Structure formats: C-alpha cells, structure tokens
Amino acid sequence: MHKIELSYLLSPQRGKDALIRNPMMDMLHAVSEQGSISKAARALGLSYRHVWGSLKDWEQTLGRSLIVWDKGQRARLTEFGDKLLWAERQAQARLAPQIEALRGDIERAFSTAFDDSAHVLTLYASHDAALLALRDQASAQGLHLDLRFMGSVDAIAALNAGRCMMAGFHARDQPARHSVAAQTYRSLLKPGLHKLIGFAHRQQGLMVARNNPLRIDSLADLKQPGIRYVNRLQGSGTRVLLDELLAEAGMAACDIQGYGTVEPSHTAVAQAVASGAADAGLGIEAAAREKGLGFVPLARERYHLVCLKSELPTPPVQALLRELQGGAWQATLDALPGYGGALAQSGKVLSLRAALPWWSYRKAKD
Structure with a gap:
C-alpha cells in the first residue's frame, strides 16, 4: 500500500477552496475535464511537456497506468486513474472538518512568527x-x-x-x-x-x-x-x-x-x-x-x-x-x-x- 505525505504552503491569503492540494490529482482532474493533455496543461497554467512528463513519472512511481495513451484519441483516465480521483473526493469530503481545523492550528502557530510583539x-x-x-x-x-x-x-x-x-x-x-x-x-x-x-x-x-x-x-x-x-x-x-x-x-x-x-x-x-x-x-x-x-x-x-x-x-x-x-x-x-x-x-x-x-x-x- 502506498503511503501519504502532507505538506503546506505559506501565502498572503488562502486559495479559493479548503482542500489539501495534490498536483497529480489536479492534473488527472484537468485531463478528465478537458479531454487532452495540451488543454489540461493550459487550464493549469503549465507546459505540455511538464504535465506529460509528470504523469509519466507518477505512472512509474505507482506502477500503474493513469492515462489511456492512444494516438489520435481523446485523452481519458484509466480505471485506476478514475478510482484515484473517486478515492480523493471521498477522503476530502469525509475529512473536511479535520482539514479545516488543522489548517487553523497551523495558521495560529505561524501567526507568532509574523507578530512583532511576540x-x-x-x-x-x-x-x-x-x-x-x-x-x-x-x-x-x-x-x-x-x-x-x-x-x-x-x-x-x-x-x-x-x-x-x-x-x-x-x-x-x-x-x-x-x-x-x-x-x-x-x-x-x-x-x-x-x-x-x-x-x-x-x-x-x-x-x-x-x-x-x-x-x-x-x-x-x-x-x-x-x-x-x-x-x-x-x-x-x-x-x-x-x-x-x-x-x-x-x-x-x-x-x-x-x-x-x-x-x-x-x-x-x-x-x-x-x-x-x-x-x-x-x-x-x-x-x-x-x-x-x-x-x-x-x-x-x-x-x-x-x-x-x-x-x-x-x-x-x-x-x-x-x-x-x-x-x-x-x-x-x-x-x-x-x-x-x-x-x-x-x-x-x-x-x-x-x-x-x-x-x-x-x-x-x-
């Protein structure tokens, strides 16, 4: 079973949603919605080469195919890729309250670093x-x-x-x-x-x-x-x-x-x-x-x-x-x-x- 690692970013303001972001899931979602690697790359503001290379790297790491790579065909996710997106949606929905609480705890901890009186x-x-x-x-x-x-x-x-x-x-x-x-x-x-x-x-x-x-x-x-x-x-x-x-x-x-x-x-x-x-x-x-x-x-x-x-x-x-x-x-x-x-x-x-x-x-x- 593959393991999960969490990370976080410091920014002036929060993003538009409260999800824990994962670049692989973002790319899979974009490919599923857009129907091609090039359109997914444009939607994410990334280069075609970066998205294509990243997906290939993740396939090698996971030992499973993520994309059906048929030439001349609309890009689509494999059954494994679809299951990954489904599993992430389930986890995000189930853990949303805990994720929000964790985010708040981390923000409060870092607030000390930005408080000149502390x-x-x-x-x-x-x-x-x-x-x-x-x-x-x-x-x-x-x-x-x-x-x-x-x-x-x-x-x-x-x-x-x-x-x-x-x-x-x-x-x-x-x-x-x-x-x-x-x-x-x-x-x-x-x-x-x-x-x-x-x-x-x-x-x-x-x-x-x-x-x-x-x-x-x-x-x-x-x-x-x-x-x-x-x-x-x-x-x-x-x-x-x-x-x-x-x-x-x-x-x-x-x-x-x-x-x-x-x-x-x-x-x-x-x-x-x-x-x-x-x-x-x-x-x-x-x-x-x-x-x-x-x-x-x-x-x-x-x-x-x-x-x-x-x-x-x-x-x-x-x-x-x-x-x-x-x-x-x-x-x-x-x-x-x-x-x-x-x-x-x-x-x-x-x-x-x-x-x-x-x-x-x-x-x-x-």
Missing part, C-alpha cells in the same frame, strides 16, 4: 519545576520558551556552542572554591563573556516513601544494607550536588547501592520512589510533593539562567527579564513547594564573581 527564546536547562511554570505563564504574554531539559553541564556547553540563547543550571548558595560545583562550572563560564540572571531559590533533598518508613534522615542512612538509591545522569546539576554532599560527608559512590542507576529528571526519580523501584533519590521538593512522597531537606541552592553578554539587550532576553521581575511571577514562585521568591533575585542581572564567589579568573588561570 518572542521565542531557546532555553536549554537542567530540569526544574519552576521553568515549566514559567513557560506556561510567559506564553500568555507573547514570550514563548523553546525549553529543552538536559544536564546543567550539557546546557551550558550548548550555550557556548551557539545551539541556544540561554542555559539554566544550579549550584548551592556558597559552594567552596574547591567544591565539585566549582570544579565543574568554572571552566564553562567566563566573566566578560557570560551574564547571570537570577531565577529561583529552591530546596533539594532526599525523596523517600510517604511517612519515611525506612527512617532515612541523611546521606549516611543510605549506607544501610538494602537501601536502594536512584541517581541522576552524569553531568546533571543534581548529580554534581550529590557528589559534593558525599565528599563533605566523607562518603564514596560505592557506599550507595544504586549510585549507577539513573533517571533523566526530578519527576522520573520521584516516580521511581513512588512505584517502589527505589527507596530514595535526590531531587527538588516540588517533585516529591507532586507524587505524595516524603522529603528530607539537604541543601538550598540557587537556580541561575545564563546567556552571552551580547544577547542581553536582545528583545527575547529583555522580554524574559520583564516577565521574571513582575509580581505575577513572584506569586507563582512562592506557590511552588520548596521555592522561595524573596531570595530568588528573579530577573536581576548578576555579577558572575559576586553570584558565584568561588569563581576567580586569576585563580582559575593559575
């Missing part, structure tokens, strides 16, 4: 519940976030490679100069090249079963026999945070059963714990509450957005800053479990050295 900002970021809320809220104001979640390290690398306009990553409030976070992000961020934008202040901790039946109250409790942990992917900000907390606690990866078991997001980790596939996993409080889990706070951290300094004055970034500085966003942030709007500095452009006190260009260079 903006699209490509954002690669570490998984975060507040970013999902921001995407929904900003869209109503004409700011559309093309949001793709990935590890913090990969997100900043994508920014530096020019694959996105902005990246999102997170780190503890005051990580030490020789912390895992400092070692991870220092080489990726450069004063004078990058600009930080405050976004959120959030709580990370251990997501555990409801009422915490295993009495998991700290990282040290993960060493107990039988406790199954579920981790985040290498390069994610939460994996960086875990390794930092383990180092501070004098623990190693081998102390945790399941350190090598990974999930791609906070939501996926929460689902693993909720389903009983794991007993604990590090993540944000919002994800734990959404799945009805218990939560053991371990660290406060700041979620930063970062862009190139050259992109700061562009309309999409300026629209984002206005949205983040608005009262509606502050209320949204305060309503999310584990997030605090007062300390978030949302929408404020921050000094790289001030916001990340472990970052020192001279020391890093040395």
Whole structure:
C-alpha cells in the first residue's frame, strides 16, 4: 500500500477552496475535464511537456497506468486513474472538518512568527519545576520558551556552542572554591563573556516513601544494607550536588547501592520512589510533593539562567527579564513547594564573581 505525505504552503491569503492540494490529482482532474493533455496543461497554467512528463513519472512511481495513451484519441483516465480521483473526493469530503481545523492550528502557530510583539527564546536547562511554570505563564504574554531539559553541564556547553540563547543550571548558595560545583562550572563560564540572571531559590533533598518508613534522615542512612538509591545522569546539576554532599560527608559512590542507576529528571526519580523501584533519590521538593512522597531537606541552592553578554539587550532576553521581575511571577514562585521568591533575585542581572564567589579568573588561570 502506498503511503501519504502532507505538506503546506505559506501565502498572503488562502486559495479559493479548503482542500489539501495534490498536483497529480489536479492534473488527472484537468485531463478528465478537458479531454487532452495540451488543454489540461493550459487550464493549469503549465507546459505540455511538464504535465506529460509528470504523469509519466507518477505512472512509474505507482506502477500503474493513469492515462489511456492512444494516438489520435481523446485523452481519458484509466480505471485506476478514475478510482484515484473517486478515492480523493471521498477522503476530502469525509475529512473536511479535520482539514479545516488543522489548517487553523497551523495558521495560529505561524501567526507568532509574523507578530512583532511576540518572542521565542531557546532555553536549554537542567530540569526544574519552576521553568515549566514559567513557560506556561510567559506564553500568555507573547514570550514563548523553546525549553529543552538536559544536564546543567550539557546546557551550558550548548550555550557556548551557539545551539541556544540561554542555559539554566544550579549550584548551592556558597559552594567552596574547591567544591565539585566549582570544579565543574568554572571552566564553562567566563566573566566578560557570560551574564547571570537570577531565577529561583529552591530546596533539594532526599525523596523517600510517604511517612519515611525506612527512617532515612541523611546521606549516611543510605549506607544501610538494602537501601536502594536512584541517581541522576552524569553531568546533571543534581548529580554534581550529590557528589559534593558525599565528599563533605566523607562518603564514596560505592557506599550507595544504586549510585549507577539513573533517571533523566526530578519527576522520573520521584516516580521511581513512588512505584517502589527505589527507596530514595535526590531531587527538588516540588517533585516529591507532586507524587505524595516524603522529603528530607539537604541543601538550598540557587537556580541561575545564563546567556552571552551580547544577547542581553536582545528583545527575547529583555522580554524574559520583564516577565521574571513582575509580581505575577513572584506569586507563582512562592506557590511552588520548596521555592522561595524573596531570595530568588528573579530577573536581576548578576555579577558572575559576586553570584558565584568561588569563581576567580586569576585563580582559575593559575
């Protein structure tokens, strides 16, 4: 059975009908109505050679004859050609409402591109519940976030490679100069090249079963026999945070059963714990509450957005800053479990050295 492919055209105004056009069907219809290839070509505004060649090509592609090619006779469709036109009329009549709805959906989507007051900002970021809320809220104001979640390290690398306009990553409030976070992000961020934008202040901790039946109250409790942990992917900000907390606690990866078991997001980790596939996993409080889990706070951290300094004055970034500085966003942030709007500095452009006190260009260079 042959397959169908759909395409569309952008034009200042719609055509005279609402059908999905197909050039082969148009030619077959013209031949049937006009009785000759030359008259069909004139009716379609095409050359005889183009119509004749196209019909021959389609016959070869379909493996069936479309036209009765008798010399000196009126051109007519084969039985197969007639059945094709009949089948298309049936399909067009049956699907007309769906076709019109699809056309309207596509037109509405493209209307954003022609609206000078609307903006699209490509954002690669570490998984975060507040970013999902921001995407929904900003869209109503004409700011559309093309949001793709990935590890913090990969997100900043994508920014530096020019694959996105902005990246999102997170780190503890005051990580030490020789912390895992400092070692991870220092080489990726450069004063004078990058600009930080405050976004959120959030709580990370251990997501555990409801009422915490295993009495998991700290990282040290993960060493107990039988406790199954579920981790985040290498390069994610939460994996960086875990390794930092383990180092501070004098623990190693081998102390945790399941350190090598990974999930791609906070939501996926929460689902693993909720389903009983794991007993604990590090993540944000919002994800734990959404799945009805218990939560053991371990660290406060700041979620930063970062862009190139050259992109700061562009309309999409300026629209984002206005949205983040608005009262509606502050209320949204305060309503999310584990997030605090007062300390978030949302929408404020921050000094790289001030916001990340472990970052020192001279020391890093040395």
